[in-house]
Amino acid sequence: MKNKKKKGFTLIELLAVIVVLSIIALITTPIIFNVIENAKIKSIEKSCYGVIDAVRTKYAEGLLNLNKITTGDVNELTVAGEKPIAGTWTIYNSKDSVEKGIKIEGVKFASMKDYVCTNVNSDGTINSNVTCTKENDVSSEPILKEKLLGTNDSNVVTSGDGLYSKTTSTGTTYYFKGAVENNYVKFADKVWRIVRINEDGTMRLITQDNVISSQKFNSAYNTYDKMYYTNSEIKTAVENWYKTNISDKGFDEKVVNGNYFCEQAKVVYNTNYTAGSATVATKDNYTPSFDCTTDGNGKGVVSGKVGLITIDEVLFAGGVIGSSSNFYLKNGSAYCMMSPAGFYTYNDYARAWGVVSAGRIGDFHVASNYGVRPVINLSADTLVTGSGTSSDPYVVKS
Numbered sequence: 001m002k003n004k005k006k007k008g009f010t011l012i013e014l015l016a017v018i019v020v021l022s023i024i025a026l027i028t029t030p031i032i033f034n035v036i037e038n039a040k041i042k043s044i045e046k047s048c049y050g051v052i053d054a055v056r057t058k059y060a061e062g063l064l065n066l067n068k069i070t071t072g073d074v075n076e077l078t079v080a081g082e083k084p085i086a087g088t089w090t091i092y093n094s095k096d097s098v099e100k101g102i103k104i105e106g107v108k109f110a111s112m113k114d115y116v117c118t119n120v121n122s123d124g125t126i127n128s129n130v131t132c133t134k135e136n137d138v139s140s141e142p143i144l145k146e147k148l149l150g151t152n153d154s155n156v157v158t159s160g161d162g163l164y165s166k167t168t169s170t171g172t173t174y175y176f177k178g179a180v181e182n183n184y185v186k187f188a189d190k191v192w193r194i195v196r197i198n199e200d201g202t203m204r205l206i207t208q209d210n211v212i213s214s215q216k217f218n219s220a221y222n223t224y225d226k227m228y229y230t231n232s233e234i235k236t237a238v239e240n241w242y243k244t245n246i247s248d249k250g251f252d253e254k255v256v257n258g259n260y261f262c263e264q265a266k267v268v269y270n271t272n273y274t275a276g277s278a279t280v281a282t283k284d285n286y287t288p289s290f291d292c293t294t295d296g297n298g299k300g301v302v303s304g305k306v307g308l309i310t311i312d313e314v315l316f317a318g319g320v321i322g323s324s325s326n327f328y329l330k331n332g333s334a335y336c337m338m339s340p341a342g343f344y345t346y347n348d349y350a351r352a353w354g355v356v357s358a359g360r361i362g363d364f365h366v367a368s369n370y371g372v373r374p375v376i377n378l379s380a381d382t383l384v385t386g387s388g389t390s391s392d393p394y395v396v397k398s
Contacts, residue, residue, distance in 0.1 A: 047109060048117040048130040050079040052102050055089045074107055075189065075249070085110045085250050086398070087117075092126070101126045108398065110250025144185075144382045144394060145197055149174065166316070168290045171199030175290075178318045180328050184208070184393035186386070187378070188251040191393060193328055195313055201380030202256050206309055210333045210371030211241055217336055217352045217366040224276045226350035226366055227340035228299050229263040229308065234336065238374050242306040246376070252305070254396060260377045261307035262292035264300045265340045269321070269363050273342030273351065280342065283322065288315040299340075308338035309375050311353045314361060321361045330359030335371040 054077040070091040074084040087107030092100055103126055107117040117132040148163060149155055156165050161178030175196035176183050183194040185205055192205040217234045218226045225231050246252055265278035267286040277296035281287075289312055294300035309329070314337065318327030334356045341351035341363035351363040354370050364370060383397040 043112070045117065045130045045132050047079050047082070047084075048104060048107050048119070048132065051077060051084060051087075051089065051104050051107055052119070052130075054079055055091065055102050055104075073189075074104065082109055082111060083249070084108060104130070142384060143380075144203055144378070144384045144396075145201055145380060147384065147388075147394070148183075148194070148197060164316075166290060168199055170291075173197060173199050173290055175313070175316050176328060177316060178328070179326050181390065182388040183328065184388055184390050185384075185396065186393045187254070187396040188246050188249065190245070191390075192376075194388075194394075195309065195317065195329075195375070198260065198377060202260070203378040203380070203382055204260070204313075204375065205378060206329070206375045207373045209331060210335050210373055211245070212237060212372035213333075214369040215336075215372050216369055217364075218350065219367055221350045221365060221367045222348050224274065224343035224350055225297070227265070227275075227343065227352055228297075229261075229338040229340075230299070230302060232366070234308070234372065238306055238308065238372060239304075241372070241374060242376075246306070254378050254382065254398075255305050255376050256379050257303070257305045258377075259301045259303045261302035261304060261338065261375070262300065262310050262312075263302050263338055263340065264292050265295045265297065265342070267311060267321075267339075268342035268351075272346060273344055273363075275340065275342045286321075288312040290316070302338070305376060307375050308336065309373065311337055311339040311341075311361065314353075314355060319355065319359070319361045324358040324360045326359060329355065331373075333357055333371050335373045336364070 051074055072089055074087040074089055077084065084107050088105050090103045092103065103120050105118045105120055114134050115132050117130055119127045119130045121127050156163050156174065161180050163174055164177050165172055165174050173196050176194060185192040185194060191208040193208055195204040195206050198204055215234055215237050218232045220226050229235055246255060265275045265280050267283060268275060268280050270282050279296055292301050314329055317329050318325050319329060334354060336352055336354040339353045341353045343350050350366045352366050354362060354364050356362055384394040385397065386392050386394045388394045
């Protein structure tokens, strides 16, 4: 008896199998995604119930006080080993309260930043259940750069206080000058001021307040190289602050990394100052520039996510060397820049530039204690709400 040859699948049969498998995939994929999505929501809702329990435990005295409404930020709490990155809690238990209980609003965790949770109804009353939803599509939210510039750069000015433009070797930058009141930003639980829109569209920010009140630029000071930021102790202090307050709290992804900082030696106070092999101008003969090149000591561009402001940026903002000015970078406290100010030959002290409390630019002994205002750069596609005033700052969307 002859063996029959096994018959394989025909092309039509194979195509039919592929079609059937594709249909099954189309049906099951959304189901799988929905299961994952629902699991995410249940997980974050559980965390938010933990927030309520943490408030109840930590602030029990507020629940017993019949004459007080207690409120605070949820980032003060730790829930299941993770601190929320945004949101507020309020204990309503005063004798005048219409209802009693704990409200949580706008609660977010770094591990699930797309979701926001609350137990507040649309009419403001407390719901016994927590609701977590994926944030709405923010594509309609304005990009910070576009909001600052206005239609066809209509917000750019040529005189008075406001936003100016300047052509540099790498493009056009837009910088704030004078006593402006519309460049406030709320980001990473801190208030910042916008310094400028960089040539690549990223946004350069400086903290409104000194986040470190007293810090030496360098303890060593008897050689000219101690005037440079990359040789300094203050660089370590700034980077440690960034790690604690930005990276560790989940805000790091909005901050860009790159060649955004400059320590080039450009200007000294007078001819009693030297700068190693760098060619520098004295203050009376100096024209500020946003460009940064390598000086004669091999110092120039500094790459990273955080640094300090430069003397050029302070001069463009309205600061004056040796004279007080009323401009937005004056915050009532002394702080240092990352720009070297030379080596004072009379006493062999390395110097750096800074701003004193009256708003005057001056050079200081690097071993002196000054305040610190870190500088960062946000991505060019940063979305915001708000109007930029101190009472309604631009709030960076996560």
